[in-house]
Amino acid sequence: MTEKDPSINVLGEALQPCSSDPMTGFFRDGSCNTCAEDRGSHTVCALMTAEFLAYSKYVGNDLSTPRPEFGFAGLKPGDMWCLCAARFLQAHDEGCAPKVNLAATHERALDIVPLRVLKAHQPD
Numbered sequence: 001m002t003e004k005d006p007s008i009n010v011l012g013e014a015l016q017p018c019s020s021d022p023m024t025g026f027f028r029d030g031s032c033n034t035c036a037e038d039r040g041s042h043t044v045c046a047l048m049t050a051e052f053l054a055y056s057k058y059v060g061n062d063l064s065t066p067r068p069e070f071g072f073a074g075l076k077p078g079d080m081w082c083l084c085a086a087r088f089l090q091a092h093d094e095g096c097a098p099k100v101n102l103a104a105t106h107e108r109a110l111d112i113v114p115l116r117v118l119k120a121h122q123p124d
Contacts, residue, residue, distance in 0.1 A: 002027075002035045008107045010118055016103040018045035019080035022073060032082035032106045040084040041112060045104035047123070048079045052098040055091055080104075085112035092117055099123045 004027065007015035020030040026042040027033050034043050046052070053064045053075060063081070066074035075081055080101065089112055091097040100121040109118065 002037050004033045004035050005106070005108060007031065007033055010102055010105045010107050010110055010115055012107070013103065015106055016101070018082050018101065018104040022075065022079055022081070024080065024082045026082065032104060032109075034106050034108045041086065041108060042082040043085050043106035043109035044083040044088040044113065044118070045101040046081060046083045046088060046098040046121075047101070048075050048077055048081055049096075049098050050077045051096050052091060053077065055094065055096045056087065059087075059090070061087065085109045089113045089117065092121070097121050 009015045015031055017030045018024050018032050023030055025031050025033055026038040032043045032045050034041060056063050063075045066072060088097055100118050102118060102122060105118060
């Protein structure tokens, strides 16, 4: 079994859950936990928007279409989801990054996304 990295968020505190409906995370445990096998670094807990979902589909990662064969119902605006850190940074660079829950974003996201960028996408 794959060993999870310590469940610490970008604020240096205990990682909070991201979403259990839909069930998210590399481990599908509701949190943005990660490990060495998580090549995409699914570590950024983000609030899905129509704009971001359209952007993600445009760049080749369709998160909104249901894929029942993988037990995936498809995401809709308002859902929380553990995004790949590089995809989040790409969306930030393109001006369409979603809001982020810092308490539920794994510290490993900082390997890819600077904390100032994550903080710039906190909810108002």
